[in-house]
Amino acid sequence: MPEFWVASGHHLARLDRAGRMVVTDELLLAWLARPEIVPPPEACATERAVHARLRAAPRSAVPSLELAAMKDPDARENWQFFLTLRDRLLQAGTIEEGYAAIMREGLRLPVVFLSQLVQLILRNALDGCDDPQVLRAAECLFRPQRAHVKDGMVLMADEELVALFEADMHASPLMAMFSGGIDSLDVLGGGNEWTYWSRSDAHTMIYNFGGDPEARRGMAKALEAFIRHMLGVEVSVSPQTRVDDVDLRWYVGLDPNGTAIGDALWHGRPLPASLIGVFRLDFADPSKTREDVAGHPVWLLLGLGQDGAVRIKPQNLLAGLPLAEPHLH
Incomplete structure (x- = not known):
């Protein structure tokens, strides 16, 4: 492995x-x-x-x-x-x-x-995981990302890496031009997944969150693994492409923008940020949830503000899920 x-x-x-x-x-x-x-x-x-x-x-x-x-x-x-x-x-x-x-x-x-x-x-x-899409998605839970839209797709790059490229551009525009900057980085997917292993610690692969269904599936699996490991409950998380019939009986913001979006939707206010990700979470055992939520999905919301930063807060999953009683596995 x-x-x-x-x-x-x-x-x-x-x-x-x-x-x-x-x-x-x-x-x-x-x-x-x-x-x-x-x-x-x-x-x-x-x-x-x-x-x-x-x-x-x-x-x-x-x-x-x-x-x-x-x-x-x-x-x-x-x-x-x-x-x-x-x-x-x-x-x-x-x-x-x-x-x-x-x-x-x-x-x-x-x-x-x-x-x-x-x-x-x-x-x-995730020990033993052999899926680079899951691992690259999981990086978003502990390393802030910088997102930008290219050809209608939301791409995410490691924020620290972006900052280094920007510093190099200011220090030496000529060298930055030849190096290609962020645009020179590989977008994970399409057959290059095997290269992830040699650069997982460098965080140099672009995450095609908006354009690759496999990337969003990877995020869902990473969220499942974190919840299962920390809370000891089995859940299934699935990415959603349509949000027409979302019943916000219970929602958790994966980041501050996602929380603000959920609050705005709940109160019927204009959205304060762009909604870029919606995931449906279902508990394998409904008895693990509060009675008023049992049998209903939990919606996980990911937003994007004007600064382009994506800062997922995994602690929201520990505090925000409607468990029958707060507990750590």
Whole structure:
């Protein structure tokens, strides 16, 4: 089975009997090597000492007074975020339960840390998946995308990659012209799926969300896998091409624009953004849902604002589905 998302660090975690990822010292050490955490050359002695101690024993306590002694306020904040994340995950026992607790409690953490957790969770949930369309769609759950319409189709490229191309264009327009920029990237599909495996960590393939039914099927499967793994309920998710008879008895916005669109439809207001994706979610066992929703589908809505950004929030699926009782599998 081809490997994918090696940079997630999933190989540094270990699984418990339920198939959840237990935090290991090796995984914590990998996070301590992140550029947000490694002390820069000008860092104070206290920050360097804390980093060195945690490199030797990544579960060591760091007193608040020691954090307060760091001279750089940004460093203090970064370290506080990291220690909050580490301690919450260790307290929860697994990456999955820790992420759910962080979302449930509304802990404020940098997006980069939360995205790292979602990638780890999806890497575990999709272990053994051999479908690049599913994997590329799943990237959208932990990496923001930049969408644009070409020939009437919505194409998505990794937002970080787009930003790099834009920076290169400003720095060296001539080199950007020769490199081709975003237009030079391959659109996943049509026989090139086998190339995904060698570049899954580079995130360089365009996702043809609007023009390829296989891409939307891939998104549906990725959403199913995340829900099944995190909530322990079987659901079927299917992409919809028509929305004429959608009964918004219950809906979940996959992103902030999708939520705003659902609210506008519910209240009969003009749409605040473009609706680019609609998925129907059905529970295999209706008894798992609230009585007033049992037997009815849940609609998952994806929107697109004027800035072209697509930022899916998988935590909406944990908090927004009409389960009979809130629970984590």
